[in-house]
Amino acid sequence: MKVAVVGKGGSGKTTTSAIVARTLGRRGLGVVALDCDTNPNLGISLGIGEVETDRLVSMRENLDEGAEQHAPGWNDLISRFGTDGPDGVRLAVVTRIENPEPG
Amino acid sequence: MRVAFVGKGGAGKSAIAGTFARLLARSGRPVLALDSDPMPGLAFSLGLRTSDAAIPEDAVEERAQGETGPRYRLRAGLSGAEAVDRYAREAPDGVRFLQFGKLRGQEPAMMRSQMAFRQIVQDLPEDRWDVVGDLPGGPRQAAFGWAPYARTLLLVVEPMTKSLLTGRRIARLAAGMKSAPAVLAVVNRVREPGDVERVKQATGLEVVGAVPWDEELAEAERRTLAPIDHAPASPAVRAIESLVHELAGESHR
Ligand SMILES: Nc1ncnc2c1ncn2[C@@H]1O[C@H](COP(=O)(O)OP(=O)(O)O)[C@@H](O)[C@H]1O
Numbered sequence: 001m002k003v004a005v006v007g008k009g010g011s012g013k014t015t016t017s018a019i020v021a022r023t024l025g026r027r028g029l030g031v032v033a034l035d036c037d038t039n040p041n042l043g044i045s046l047g048i049g050e051v052e053t054d055r056l057v058s059m060r061e062n063l064d065e066g067a068e069q070h071a072p073g074w075n076d077l078i079s080r081f082g083t084d085g086p087d088g089v090r091l092a093v094v095t096r097i098e099n100p101e102p103g
Numbered sequence: 104m105r106v107a108f109v110g111k112g113g114a115g116k117s118a119i120a121g122t123f124a125r126l127l128a129r130s131g132r133p134v135l136a137l138d139s140d141p142m143p144g145l146a147f148s149l150g151l152r153t154s155d156a157a158i159p160e161d162a163v164e165e166r167a168q169g170e171t172g173p174r175y176r177l178r179a180g181l182s183g184a185e186a187v188d189r190y191a192r193e194a195p196d197g198v199r200f201l202q203f204g205k206l207r208g209q210e211p212a213m214m215r216s217q218m219a220f221r222q223i224v225q226d227l228p229e230d231r232w233d234v235v236g237d238l239p240g241g242p243r244q245a246a247f248g249w250a251p252y253a254r255t256l257l258l259v260v261e262p263m264t265k266s267l268l269t270g271r272r273i274a275r276l277a278a279g280m281k282s283a284p285a286v287l288a289v290v291n292r293v294r295e296p297g298d299v300e301r302v303k304q305a306t307g308l309e310v311v312g313a314v315p316w317d318e319e320l321a322e323a324e325r326r327t328l329a330p331i332d333h334a335p336a337s338p339a340v341r342a343i344e345s346l347v348h349e350l351a352g353e354s355h356r
């Protein structure tokens with residue numbers, strides 16, 4: 001199963017995503033929660049905590065920094081850059097805005 | 104005064120910005136309200152029924168070969184101020200309103216409007232209007248130069264973890280922005296006495312306004328009315344009035 005949660009800002013996407021992910025996790029499914037927001041907050045709703053959520057290194061930054069020979073596959077990315085959360089949900093952050101536009 | 108409202112999605116930026124712009128105009132200032140959210144909300148809180156006030160196609164040209172800059176720009180000879188005079192809508196209380204174009208089917212039309220909008224906001228005369236901007240949720244636009252006019256970013260924060268975290272991120276990014284705007288916090292949906300203090304502690308920012316949780320604002324939205332038209336004496340509108348007074352006294356804002 002692959003679902004994406006969309007909607008207006010503040011309408012409850014992150015909270016809904018987190019509850020769905022943890023519910024599936026509790027039923028024994030292997031769940032990956034992908035935070036695709038450039039302002040990633042999913043970790044908080046999953047219960048990973050504020051400090052850890054803010055520290056999560058995004059996948060793209062890692063890719064940009066590393067001199068990768070081949071584009072790594074999905075499983076590789078998730079295992080390298082994801083974080084384990086409650087109910088066996090693995091969280092990965094796709095991108096994050098770190099710096100203002102230089103020019 | 105030149106301010107832009109920033110914060111997490113759903114924090115209350117549009118509701119507060121629209122009310123703020125109307126109240127500022129009532130105090131006698133010429134006000135230009137700018138919505139750069141592709142999911143626009145400012146028109147409604149200003150009291151306009153339409154949410155579509157994009158810059159028309161014929162005001163925008165594709166850049167010629169060899170010319171530097173983004174693909175589209177304002178028609179040659181058209182200044183930012185002239186574009187506002189021509190294309191900004193008139194909202195109640197004399198507020199002028201300009202929007203950067205909403206997400207529709209046709210991507211190219213939107214890009215044209217947005218590139219032109221970006222040029223207009225970079226080219227506003229210093230003192231002709233007080234400017235009130237409404238930005239989309241999150242740090243993206245503030246960080247990428249969509250509010251170059253803003254001397255002050257008004258960060259709308261709820262006393263909630265995700266809202267506070269978003270607020271801290273935006274404040275951090277603002278510190279590195281070229282235009283180096285001041286960042287002040289406006290606490291929204293205040294429900295209990297400790298809420299304002301919580302925001303102060305968590306963001307380290309000066310708090311210039313505190314807007315209480317107000318069912319009238321939600322009701323205004325259900326009825327598609329501007330908060331200031333639906334409930335002008337409600338506690339939230341009153342609090343926004345105090346915010347206007349607080350900021351209007353300081354010319355450098
Ligand atoms: N202080 C408040 N009390 C009650 N409802 C509020 C308050 N502030 C905002 N709202 C409501 O919350 C919803 C989201 O606000 P909106 O201004 O659209 O957020 P944003 O522009 O930051 O995404 C709207 O329905 C608005 O009327």
Ligand SMILES: [Mg+2]
Pocket residue numbers: 116117118140143144145237238239
């Ligand atoms: Mg809005």
